[in-house]
Amino acid sequence: ITTMKTNKEVLVIGGGLAGSEAAYYLASRGIKTTLVEMKPKKFTPAHESENLGELVCSNSLKSNDYYITKNGLKPYSKRCAEKLFTLNNICLDIDFHSRQNAFDKMCAMEKFEFYFFRDLINIQPPFNIPKPSIWVRSGRGFQLWWHINSASPKLLFLYNNIIDKIAIIIKDFLTEYPDLEQQVEIDVTASKNAVGLCRLFGTWNTHTRTKVEHEIISTTGYDINELNKALSEHPVYKEYELKELLKKQGFA
Numbered sequence: 001i002t003t004m005k006t007n008k009e010v011l012v013i014g015g016g017l018a019g020s021e022a023a024y025y026l027a028s029r030g031i032k033t034t035l036v037e038m039k040p041k042k043f044t045p046a047h048e049s050e051n052l053g054e055l056v057c058s059n060s061l062k063s064n065d066y067y068i069t070k071n072g073l074k075p076y077s078k079r080c081a082e083k084l085f086t087l088n089n090i091c092l093d094i095d096f097h098s099r100q101n102a103f104d105k106m107c108a109m110e111k112f113e114f115y116f117f118r119d120l121i122n123i124q125p126p127f128n129i130p131k132p133s134i135w136v137r138s139g140r141g142f143q144l145w146w147h148i149n150s151a152s153p154k155l156l157f158l159y160n161n162i163i164d165k166i167a168i169i170i171k172d173f174l175t176e177y178p179d180l181e182q183q184v185e186i187d188v189t190a191s192k193n194a195v196g197l198c199r200l201f202g203t204w205n206t207h208t209r210t211k212v213e214h215e216i217i218s219t220t221g222y223d224i225n226e227l228n229k230a231l232s233e234h235p236v237y238k239e240y241e242l243k244e245l246l247k248k249q250g251f252a
C-alpha cells in the first residue's frame with residue numbers, strides 16, 4: 001500500500017457502500033480518517049442491519065445483478081493487477097453445469113457441500129485444507145473465500161499457486177463422487193483474476209432466480225505464506241508433484 005504524507009484529516013459522513021469504501025481507501029493510504037454513521041442509534045425504514053456497508057438502494061448500482069471486486073476498490077472498467085492496493089482475498093469459483101432440473105441441481109449442490117466439509121475440512125491434518133473464511137452460494141455454484149492478512153501485489157504468483165493447489169485437491173476429492181465430478185467445473189482462470197468480480201452477498205441472481213447467500217465460517221485471516229505451506233504439505237498435492245516430476249524425467 002502506498003502511503004501519503006499529509007497532516008490533513010478527513011471526515012466521511014455515511015457508512016453505506018460508498019462511504020465505507022472511501023474511508024477504507026483513505027485509511028489504507030495512511031490518512032487519518034473518521035467515519036460517521038447514524039446507525040445503530042437511528043434507522044430508516046430501508047435499514048435492517050447495524051453493520052456498515054449495508055445495501056439499501058439497488059437502483060444506485062444500475063443493474064439487476066450486483067458484483068463486488070475480490071481485491072481493491074477500483075471500478076471494474078479500470079481493473080489491472082498493478083493498481084491493486086493489496087491482496088486481501090483468494091476466491092475459488094466452483095460452478096455446476098448440467099442439464100438437470102432446478103431441484104436435482106440443488107440436491108447435487110447440497111451433496112457437494114456436505115461431502116466437501118466432511119472430507120476436506122472437518123478432518124485431521126494433513127488431510128484437511130484450511131477452512132474458507134466465507135462460503136458463498138451463488139445460485140450457479142459456490143464461491144470459496146480465504147481472507148488474507150494483506151499481501152503485496154508482488155506476491156500474485158503465490159496467490160495463483162494457492163488457487164492451483166486447492167483446485168488439484170478438490171479435483172482429486174471429486175473422483176470419489178463420479179456423479180458430482182461430471183457436473184462440477186472449477187474455474188481456475190477466473191479465480192486467478194485478482195481483481196475479478198464476484199456476486200454481492202444478499203443480492204439476487206437473475207439467471208438462476210435465486211438469492212446469493214453466504215456463510216461466515218472463520219473471522220481469522222490467513223498469512224499467505226503459511227496458507228501456501230499448508231497446501232504444499234497436503235498428501236494429495238505431494239502425490240501430484242511426484243507424478244509431475246516423474247513425467248518430466250520420462251518415467252510416466
